[in-house]
Amino acid sequence: MAKKMLAAVYLGPEKIELNTVPIPEPAAGxxxxxxxxxxxxxxxxxxYRRGHPKFPPPFIFGHEFGGDIVKVGKGVERFREGMRVTANVFAECGECFYCKKGQGNICANLVYNFGAFAEYMILPASIVRRTTFEIPAHIPYAHAALLEPLVTVVHGWHxxxxxxxxxxxxIGAGGPISLLFLQLALRAGANQVIAIGHSPARLNVAKKLGATHLVNAKEADTITTVRELTHGYGADVVFECAGTKQTWETSVDVVRRGGRVLWFGGLPGGTKVEIDAARVHYGEIALLNMHGGTAEDAREAFDLIxxxxxxxxxxxxxxxxxxxxxxxxxKMIAGxxxxxxxxPES
Ligand SMILES: [Zn+2]
Ligand SMILES: [Zn+2]
Structure with missing residues (x-):
């Protein structure tokens, strides 16, 4: 009989169950x-709150991890038992229309992988080939686990x-993505970073990491405050990391003429966003979108960690x-x- 392990299985919005399931066997690759x-x-x-449009339950939850290889499938040459590894949540195929244009992040055949909230997990062959990395001895497992969010941030940063x-x-400062954008912005030479958020605890982390101005959106009007801080012009660059219709729209109001907005936070399908077309056109405002990151972004993100x-x-x-x-x-929801x-081992 197959050996068993504990796994947190996602069954639907606000339903997670700790189950005993067989430890999977690695197939070739x-x-x-x-x-x-x-x-x-x-x-x-x-x-957890509202389900995921791409992934119907049930599945084992979690996708950011660091761990040890305990079994290697046939044909894997780059990795062996005992290695400490982390991996991105997906890998591109390398061969489709989009991959050939260097846009592997929107690959037509992306392979996703979940299952990190368990004692053991399988890494699929294409992830093993393209977006799995050996963790050096001095990096803790939990630090390496931040690879996945950083991959997307590196992609947006470029x-x-x-x-x-x-x-x-x-906007949406204090969440993990925003704190990674903050660090990369400073690294690129930004001289002011205005962090706009709701949670004082999280805004404090932004401050520790170098944010020059904190705006609590519950207490101050975001648009007025950013304009004041920028002599009326608006920011050169706005990162939208909150993922609401309102923050998408606010982003366009707080960027300067000639500036760039990156809408990072995804909205549910069918959402219509209202922006002033004249402001965007005559102000030459670049509206940028993104999703995920390429295998190259993953390599760069891993090196940054x-x-x-x-x-x-x-x-x-x-x-x-x-x-x-x-x-x-x-705890995350509460901010x-x-x-x-x-x-896994408590
Ligand atoms: Zn592809
Ligand atoms: Zn993640």
Whole structure:
């Protein structure tokens, strides 16, 4: 009989069950990994609250992890048992129309992988080939787990191409994505970063990581405050990381003429966003969108974590056992924490 493991199974909005399931066997090209640390993510929270349009339940929750390879599928040459690894949540095929244009992030055959909130997980062959990385000894598992959010942030950062001296406003500041954008913006030479958010605890983390101005959107009007801070012009670059219709629209109101907006936070299908077409046209405002990141972005993100260029520790605000995945997500919803670390062995 197959050996069993504990896994947090997602059954639908606000329904997660801890079940005993067979430990999967790696097929050709796959890896079986013993999860050492997994981190909670904004996508987990969204799925927990309202389901995910692409992934019907049931499935084992969680996708950000660091762990040890315990079994290697046939034909895998780059990895062996005992290696510490992390991987992105998806990999591109490398061959489709989009991949050939260098846009692997919107690949027609993306392979996704979930299952990190469990004792063991399988890494599919295409992820093993393209977006799995060996973690050096000095990097903790939980730090390496931040690969996935950083991949998307690196992708967006390249799109926006921040110039030295620019003023950056981040809407939805304090969430994990925003705190990674904040660090990359400063790295690119931004001289002011205005962090706009709701949670004082999370805004404080933004301050620790170098935000020059904090705006609590519950207390101050975002548009007026950003205009005041920028001599009436607006910010050069706006990162929208809150994922609401209202914040998408506000982003266009707080960017300067000639500036760039990156709408990062996805909205439910069918959402219509209202923007002033004349302001966008005559003001030459670039409206940028993005989704995920390429295998190349993944390599770059991994190197940023390994080199210490990105400080991931302040984003991790506590450790909970696998049994308490739901509590961890509730802490994120309450805005008490940026991310929680889930460890299978409690
Ligand atoms: Zn994630
Ligand atoms: Zn493809």
């Amino acid at each position: 796959e890896l079986l990994v013993k999860v050492r640390a997994a981190t909670t993510c904004g996508t987990d929270v969204k799925t 799109k926006v191409a921040i110039q030295p001296g620019e003023i950056v406003a981040i 390994v080199s210490g260029a990105i400080n991931v520790a302040p984003l991790l605000n506590g450790v909970l056992p696998l049994e308490q995945v739901e509590q961890a997500l509730k 008490d924490v940026v991310k929680m670390v889930i460890t």
